[in-house]
Amino acid sequence: KAGVTQTPRYLIKTRGQQVTLSCSPISGHRSVSWYQQTPGQGLQFLFEYFSETQRNKGNFPGRFSGRQFSNSRSEMNVSTLELGDSALYLCASSSGGNTEAFFGQGTRLTVV
Amino acid sequence: LAKTTQPISMDSYEGQEVNITCSHNNIATNDYITWYQQFPSQGPRFIIQGYKTKVTNEVASLFIPADRKSSTLSLPRVSLSDTAVYYCLVFSGGYNKLIFGAGTRLAVHP
Numbered sequence: 040k041a042g043v044t045q046t047p048r049y050l051i052k053t054r055g056q057q058v059t060l061s062c063s064p065i066s067g068h069r070s071v072s073w074y075q076q077t078p079g080q081g082l083q084f085l086f087e088y089f090s091e092t093q094r095n096k097g098n099f100p101g102r103f104s105g106r107q108f109s110n111s112r113s114e115m116n117v118s119t120l121e122l123g124d125s126a127l128y129l130c131a132s133s134s135g136g137n138t139e140a141f142f143g144q145g146t147r148l149t150v151v
Numbered sequence: 152l153a154k155t156t157q158p159i160s161m162d163s164y165e166g167q168e169v170n171i172t173c174s175h176n177n178i179a180t181n182d183y184i185t186w187y188q189q190f191p192s193q194g195p196r197f198i199i200q201g202y203k204t205k206v207t208n209e210v211a212s213l214f215i216p217a218d219r220k221s222s223t224l225s226l227p228r229v230s231l232s233d234t235a236v237y238y239c240l241v242f243s244g245g246y247n248k249l250i251f252g253a254g255t256r257l258a259v260h261p
Contacts, residue, residue, distance in 0.1 A: 043194070070247045082195070082238075082251035095248040129194045133246040137183055140246035142194025 041065065043132050043143035051149045057118040060146045064111050064132030070094075071113040072140065073105060076127040088113055089135075117148075125150045155239045160256040169226045171255050173239030176220050182241045184215060184222045189236045189254070198237075199224070234259045 044063040052058050064071050072095075073085040084097040088107035107113045111132075117124055127147050131140040156174040163169045175184070183202050187195035199206055201213040201222065212225040226233060236254040 070245070072247055072249070074249075074251075081253055084248055084250060087247045089247065097248075127192065131194070131246070131249075135247070136245055137200070138246070139185065139197035139200060140249065142196065145192070145194050147192070 043130060043141050045128075045130055045143035045146050047146060048144065049147045049149075051151060052120050053151055054120055054122060056120050057116060058120060058148060060115045060117075060128055060130075060148070062113045062115070062130035062132075062143060064113070064130075065134075065141055068132035068134050068141075069111055070133045070135055070140075071107055071111065072131045072133075073113070073115050074129045074131065075099070076129060076145070077123075077125070082129070085115070120150045122150050124148065155241060155252045157237075157239050157252065157255045159253065160258070162258050162260065163229055164260050165230055166228050169229050169233075169257060169259075171224045171226075171237055171239070171257070172221060173224070174221045175239070175241045178219050178241050179243060181243045182219075183243065184213065184219075185240050185242065185246075185249075186211070186213065186224045187238045187240065187251075189238065195238060195251075229257075229259045231259050231261065233257065 070089045072087040076082045087095040091107045102118045105115045127145045129145045131142045133140040185200040186198040189195040199213045206213045214223045238254040
């Protein structure tokens with residue numbers, strides 16, 4: 040069974056631009072969560088989508104948004120990029136309940 | 152959400168057993184305990200989950216005392232490839248929103 044797939048793996052953007060990251064969950068998983076990882080702040084929860092609806096949201100500004108499609112694939116968008124948005128962005132999928140979440144390899148975003 | 156406290160770093164040698172203890176004094180009745188492992192530039196990987204007493208799988212054991220205010224991840228006979236960051240988390244209501252702490256950076260030496 041294929042794992043969680045994130046694309047692209049690496050991305051370089053300029054300040055002020057916007058970026059869209061993609062996450063394909065494990066087949067059958069309906070929950071997709073997004074996380075940001077930086078050396079200074081560690082792993083932080085961004086938001087979670089379930090059946091195309093945002094169910095949980097972390098403490099990030101409105102420049103960070105996301106959506107989920109009917110096939111459970113999810114996208115994350117960051118507008119008006121800032122240097123501090125440089126990070127490893129991870130998504131995780133789970134089937135729900137107390138079964139573990141599976142993480143993708145992440146997208147390394149560098150803002151210059 | 153329960154806050155967890157674990158050592159920032161640990162060192163060990165190949166072949167030794169490593170025990171990483173996590174403190175979660177404010178754990179709620181319906182909280183579970185889970186541990187994840189992360190290698191550099193990769194997503195975290197699930198190791199083990201438990202609620203109380205002892206859980207064992209093919210890679211680790213998790214010991215949880217009766218009061219559940221702490222837990223210990225035990226890695227038997229570590230190898231160099233076990234060098235990673237280990238996160239202890241407590242959660243309820245599913246894995247859809249995980250709150251990570253700083254984790255424990257384990258270095259295994261030859």
